[in-house]
Amino acid sequence: MKNVWTIVRKEFRSYFDSPVAYIYITFFLILSSWLYLRGFFLVGQATMRGYFGILPWLLLFFVPAVTMRLWAEEKKLGTIELLMTLPLRDHEVVLGKFLASFFFLTVTLALSFSVPVLVALLGDPDAGAIWGGYIGAVLLGAAFLAIGLFVSSLTENQIIAFIIGITLIFAFFIVSEEFVIYNAPRFLVPVLKYLGLGAHYDSIGRGVIDTRDVIYYLSVIGFFLFLNVRSVESRKWK
Amino acid sequence: MAQGGGTSARSNLREAKDRTVIEVRHLSKRFGTTVAVRDVSFDVARGEVVGFLGPNGAGKSTTMRVLTGYIPPTEGTARVAGHDIIDDSLAVRRRIGYLPESAPLYGDMEVVAFLRFVADVRGIAPGETRERIARMVKVCGLEKVVGRPIQHLSRGYRQRVGLAQAMIHDPDILILDEPTSGLDPNQIIEIRELIREIGREKTVILSTHILPEVSQVCGRVIIISDGSIVASGSPHELTRGAGGSGIVRFAVRGASQGEIERKLAEAPFVVSVRHERTADGDLHDFIVEGREVKGLGENLFRFAVANSWTLADLHVEAASLEEVFRRLTRGETA
Numbered sequence: 248m249k250n251v252w253t254i255v256r257k258e259f260r261s262y263f264d265s266p267v268a269y270i271y272i273t274f275f276l277i278l279s280s281w282l283y284l285r286g287f288f289l290v291g292q293a294t295m296r297g298y299f300g301i302l303p304w305l306l307l308f309f310v311p312a313v314t315m316r317l318w319a320e321e322k323k324l325g326t327i328e329l330l331m332t333l334p335l336r337d338h339e340v341v342l343g344k345f346l347a348s349f350f351f352l353t354v355t356l357a358l359s360f361s362v363p364v365l366v367a368l369l370g371d372p373d374a375g376a377i378w379g380g381y382i383g384a385v386l387l388g389a390a391f392l393a394i395g396l397f398v399s400s401l402t403e404n405q406i407i408a409f410i411i412g413i414t415l416i417f418a419f420f421i422v423s424e425e426f427v428i429y430n431a432p433r434f435l436v437p438v439l440k441y442l443g444l445g446a447h448y449d450s451i452g453r454g455v456i457d458t459r460d461v462i463y464y465l466s467v468i469g470f471f472l473f474l475n476v477r478s479v480e481s482r483k484w485k
Numbered sequence: 486m487a488q489g490g491g492t493s494a495r496s497n498l499r500e501a502k503d504r505t506v507i508e509v510r511h512l513s514k515r516f517g518t519t520v521a522v523r524d525v526s527f528d529v530a531r532g533e534v535v536g537f538l539g540p541n542g543a544g545k546s547t548t549m550r551v552l553t554g555y556i557p558p559t560e561g562t563a564r565v566a567g568h569d570i571i572d573d574s575l576a577v578r579r580r581i582g583y584l585p586e587s588a589p590l591y592g593d594m595e596v597v598a599f600l601r602f603v604a605d606v607r608g609i610a611p612g613e614t615r616e617r618i619a620r621m622v623k624v625c626g627l628e629k630v631v632g633r634p635i636q637h638l639s640r641g642y643r644q645r646v647g648l649a650q651a652m653i654h655d656p657d658i659l660i661l662d663e664p665t666s667g668l669d670p671n672q673i674i675e676i677r678e679l680i681r682e683i684g685r686e687k688t689v690i691l692s693t694h695i696l697p698e699v700s701q702v703c704g705r706v707i708i709i710s711d712g713s714i715v716a717s718g719s720p721h722e723l724t725r726g727a728g729g730s731g732i733v734r735f736a737v738r739g740a741s742q743g744e745i746e747r748k749l750a751e752a753p754f755v756v757s758v759r760h761e762r763t764a765d766g767d768l769h770d771f772i773v774e775g776r777e778v779k780g781l782g783e784n785l786f787r788f789a790v791a792n793s794w795t796l797a798d799l800h801v802e803a804a805s806l807e808e809v810f811r812r813l814t815r816g817e818t819a
Contacts, residue, residue: 256605327584334575
């Protein structure tokens with residue numbers, strides 16, 4: 248576990264060692280607030296429903312941008328050889344990188360606190376829904392991160408990692424959307440409804456935190472981290 | 486020794502085993518259909534400095550990657566410090582320090598932060614880290630660059646940071662892949678001296694395609710060509726093994742080029758003569774390959790005097806390792 252934290256510290260710091268982190272965070276906060284507040288005064292309700300509605304679409308682009316570097320750069324620069332010949336287990340490195348990106352996402356989401364503060368000043372919002380929304384966003388973002396991190400381990404090109412990351416996350420997100428469900432063969436409908444990252448997000452966003460949804464997200468994260476370990480190990484396949 | 490009693494033979498064997506820190510047996514590595522390493526076996530004893538010598542793509546790096554646990558062998562086994570490289574990879578990685586080819590480092594990290602990261606991973610006690618880093622900075626001459634991001638460093642400094650990270654946990658075994666590549670002549674000399682210094686206490690395997698480096702730094706040379714070991718021994722043994730021939734470059738005047746060439750070719754101690762160039766109209770440069778490096782210079786000198794030629798320059802090069810290397814790696818037998 249100590250090794251995991253060593254990796255987390257290194258990766259988390261490296262976000263802030265370059266201007267990248269500040270650019271990402273600024274971009275994310277400005278865009279999310281602007282898209283939300285544009286409609287906020289028209290609706291005239293003290294609710295963050297709209298905010299959490301926009302969030303998945305922003306995270307769709309934000310998350311792969313956060314994860315694309317994590318493996319692709321190691322491969323490109325050859326530092327992966329240095330890293331993997333240190334006395335570290337493969338899963339420790341994968342977990343460390345994931346947690347570092349997770350903390351980065353959490354920091355970014357925490358910095359959007361001005362939005363609920365503003366809403367609370369203007370009206371009397373449902374605190375439960377706001378907390379639920381944030382928890383849902385963190386879980387959804389973490390699942391996105393696990394996918395993005397896995398994709399990054401498949402290539403040494405960050406741009407490719409970014410694009411494929413978006414594509415894969417998008418696919419996982421929309422399978423439970425209504426137009427997909429409507430057109431899908433009947434027997435697939437329950438599967439797609441369960442698999443879709445979006446469906447679980449909506450139910451948490453209503454302020455109902457169901458263990459099944461939490462377990463769902465944890466399994467998606469676990470599954471992609473497992474794939475990630477396998478992909479890092481693949482250099483050892485004969 | 487072989488005639489000695491069973492006890493002494495056994496104790497000799499055990500002693501040899503105790504001294505062996507790296508043991509490679511029938512190691513092969515294939516990537517798809519290309520064979521990078523072909524049935525390689527060798528031992529490295531404690532305290533030895535062994536040089537892998539070979540052309541680019543001969544399999545030096547691949548062998549090192551297998552030994553450091555980065556990639557597994559297709560066939561064969563290897564033990565490092567008594568641990569199997571596959572079953573006990575972590576233990577092996579703990580015992581060695583590794584500098585991969587072209588020293589890949591985290592460019593956005595500062596030198597000290599990077600060394601601290603490696604020290605943390607290496608499990609160095611937090612109280613000791615500062616002191617270890619300070620020592621590495623001193624040993625590797627990094628004082629001027631400690632606070633700088635690695636990406637802003639020159640090639641030579643990067644190589645030194647790479648060495649520092651490989652040695653920070655004071656490993657018994659160092660594996661250095663082309664530690665002097667891409668450095669300027671002064672830096673090469675500094676790094677070589679550093680490696681020689683380290684080699685007094687530690688076991689070092691280094692790879693290079695620079696020949697003088699091997700004879701200066703290594704006690705033993707393993708020449709690898711096309712994935713196989715083609716020769717192994719001390720630089721001295723290898724040059725002797727090549728037939729003990731020697732090369733003389735010399736400049737002479739006092740006769741026509743054709744005459745000198747003919748007479749030299751007939752001399753008993755000469756294997757071949759090649760005319761290099763003629764300067765000032767009558768100063769002829771020749772390269773002569775002698776049968777034996779011993780006495781070649783004297784023989785040639787006497788020969789010139791006997792023919793009343795004037796020697797302007799004479800330069801004996803012992804059957805160079807270069808020659809051995811070229812012959813072996815071209816697939817010709819020495």
